[in-house]
């Protein structure tokens with residue numbers, strides 16, 4: 001199955017709420033970028049998103065989190081594709097970091113966000 005992977009570190013620029021919390025829409029925007037890249041890979045054009053079929057926000061995202069986004073095609077019919085993008089937290093900042101650069105590499109990355117997009121290729 002065709003897929004693409006993108007890694008991104010959330011930063012203070014991505015924070016919307018107090019406590020360093022990133023707004024859900026920021027994660028979804030990055031996930032749509034992944035869906036577009038997958039469309040380009042499969043159809044050689046980015047097409048257009050016609051529907052957002054599912055959005056699940058299972059875990060909050062914070063500045064300093066490293067996310068791994070994985071996009072795959074769940075269903076294809078003609079020029080229509082149902083693309084699912086999953087976001088996993090692979091690294092986070094420890095609660096009481098001994099150094100400003102301290103990180104925790106998560107052995108079992110939690111699934112944070114799932115979005116399904118319906119795309120139509122041009």
Ligand SMILES: C[C@H](N)CC(=O)SCCNC(=O)CCNC(=O)[C@H](O)C(C)(C)COP(=O)(O)OP(=O)(O)OC[C@H]1O[C@@H](n2cnc3c(N)ncnc32)[C@H](O)[C@@H]1OP(=O)(O)O
Pocket residue numbers: 017021022023024057058059060061111
């Ligand atoms: C100040 C601002 N207003 C704050 C914001 O708006 S923050 C912006 C974005 N939102 C978030 O970051 C929310 C992130 N999500 C959470 O923090 C939590 O999910 C929650 C607090 C919303 C709920 O947590 P909790 O009560 O612990 O939920 P659960 O009972 O564990 O799970 C709820 C349902 O989801 C299912 N589920 C959980 N994890 C997974 C997974 N990895 N894969 C599949 N399904 C998962 C779980 O089974 C529950 O399903 P049911 O309701 O039982 O069917």
